[in-house]
Amino acid sequence: MRIAVTGAAGRVGRAVAQELVDRGHQVLGIDRVPAASPAVGMEYLTDDLVNLPAQDPRLANLDAVAHLGAYMSWDSEQADAVFSANVTGTHRLIRALEGSRVSRFILASTGEVYPENAPEYQPLDEQHPRRPRTWYGVSKVLAEDLVEFASTHAGWATVVLRFSHTQDPAEVLNPDSFFSxxxxxxxxxxxxxxxxxxxxxxxxxxxxxxxxxxxxxxxxxxxxxxxMGILATADLAHGVVLALEAGTTAHEVIGLGPDTxxxxxxxxxxxxxxxxxxxxxxxxxxxxxxxxTTSNVRAHELLGFSPEVGHEEFVxxxxxxxxxx
Incomplete structure (x- = not known):
């Protein structure tokens, strides 16, 4: 397939793009900043999603999209930036794909839509009510709804992946890491x-x-x-690739996390x-x-997903x- 990966300069985006290239797909990376080390053989488009025009001809020949680009902040002073990137950016991307040959769209969402730190029951699963407590969580709820609308409106097969907390073994012991x-x-x-x-x-x-x-x-x-659920970056990226290659139809919501x-x-x-x-x-x-705790049942059943980086290997x-x- 010819697949666009938004947020391709980020840690998950880079890993997804590389695995897709390794599996024989053609990849168009999209990010508002240039990639430090793009996967060999991939194309790259430097642009902000909020600036994409409707029916963007640069995206006309895509088969699928992995929408990973987002702005992460839990600071209420950054609420406007979060909304612009995560809600307006998703809206503009969907409009830019109108008239294209895209038939599959994957959205990176988050357990903060529940939110995970205030569960009404455990293990958390996809049926848990969405009652976010941060602007970031709200932005992802709205992005999820936009993608579900696109599934009906454009006839795409869409998958919302609600990511567990993601850590990269290479960064977890770096005190300057944003995530760790x-x-x-x-x-x-x-x-x-x-x-x-x-x-x-x-x-x-x-x-x-x-x-x-x-x-x-x-x-x-x-x-x-x-x-909490911690998933290694490589496992998370593989889950995104499996969602792109899966045979699901219509609209699905799938939690993506560790088994334990x-x-x-x-x-x-x-x-x-x-x-x-x-x-x-x-x-x-x-x-x-x-x-x-979170449930990984739907990821197993619908995607055949099984994390490979366990506790000992991660350490x-x-x-x-x-x-x-």
Whole structure:
């Protein structure tokens, strides 16, 4: 197939594009910034989705689209940017594809539409009510609805993939990582806790506030495990590729995550042990630390999806990347 991948300069977009090329597909990468290292053989279009014209002739000969491009922020001051990229951008992309030969459209969504950190029941599945609590979550609800409308309006086979939390083994032990630093490193988490006014948590983190060699071992006041679904980037990318190649019709919503949620306290201890780092135990208010599980049943049944990077392999790869860095 000839497939467009939006957000092709991002970590998931790059991985999806590379796997598609490796599997013999023709790939058009779309991003508002140039790719640092595009997959060999792929074409590239540098443009912002919000600027795409209706019935864009550059997209006329596509068979399928993986819409991964998005703006991620949980800062209410960034709400306009989030809406523009995730809602207006999705709308403009759908309009740009009108009149094309596209028959399949995949949207990257998120468990924040539920949201995962306030589950009404567990394990979370695709039937869970969507009651987001952030502008980012709201933007993805609206993007999902736009794609469902396009399925009916344009007759496309559409798939909404609700991603679990994604980590890359190469970045998880990098304190400067946007995704990993504030979750695993005490020195990076303390700023968020200061802003939230959690004095007890700040006091516990203070001894390691200038130490990038100490990982956070999180506990909850209510005694529940601190746990969440963590999926390696390579597994997530493979799930997107499977959705592009699947034979589903009409509109489907599929949660894409690991088979087993990660215990973050044990995960941090194992990462620290493998990489030779220290740990600090910190107890958080129960609403400030995740505790949820997700269902992967539909991903198994409809896509044949099974994650390959398990806990031990993830820790090994992360420690190797840390040693190289």
């Amino acid at each position: 630093g504030p979750r695993f490193f005490a020195s990076r988490r303390i700023g968020r806790e200061r802003a939230a006014g959690r004095a007890a948590v700040v006091a516990a983190l203070e001894p390691a506030s200038h130490d990038d060699g100490t990982l956070l071992v999180a506990h909850r006041e209510d005694g529940a495990p601190v746990q 949620s990660a215990d973050l306290a044990q995960f941090s201890r194992d990462l620290a042990g493998a990489a030779g780092l220290r740990t600090v135990d910190v107890t958080f208010p129960s609403d400030a630390a995740p505790s949820y 090994r790869l992360a420690a190797e990347a840390h040693a190289r860095r």
